[in-house]
Amino acid sequence: MSADNNVQTVLNSIDVIFNKGQFDRIPEFYSPEFRTHQGGYGLMLWEPGWDGLHKHVAEIRKMWPDYHEEVELIFGAGELVTVRMNLTDTSLGDGALPHTDKSFKVKDMMICRVVDNRLVEQWGLTDNYSRLIQLGYINPVV
Helix, strand or coil, X not given: CCHHHHHHHHHHHXXXXXXXXXXXXXXXXXXXXEEECCCCCCCCCCCCHHHHHHHHHHHHHHXXXXXXXXXXXXXXXXXXXXXXXXXEXXXXXXXXXXXCCXXXXXXXXXXXXXXXXXXXXXXXXXXXXXXHHHCCCCCXXX
C-alpha cells in the first residue's frame, strides 16, 4: 500500500478507536498480532493483540471519558507513519489512576508500521511527566 493510504489508516484508527471508542472496529485497523513498544512505565500496561488494545483504550476512556487525540503533524514513508499529537481530557473516573477532576493537555509522538492497511506495530512516547503534574499527582521537579 502507498504511504498516503498508510497515513489515512493511522488517522482513521485514531479517530474511530481512541477518540470514539468504537472497539468493535479494532480488526478494521489493527492486525491480530498488533504490538506496541510504548511502555506504560508502570502507569498502564498494554498487552499485544486486539484484546490488549481493547483493554488499554477502555482503561483510558474509563479514567478520561472525553479523551481526545488531536493530530498536529503526520507523514508516511513506506510502511512507517509518524504522528505528533495533543492528548486532552479531564480526569473523571477511577482506573489505573484515581480521578482528580483536573484536565490535561500533553504531547504524544508515535511511529506506526502499517502492513496491508492495518497497524502491526507502534513505538511511542507520551509526556506522562506533564500529565501527572497537570492532574495533580506530582509536583514539578524544577
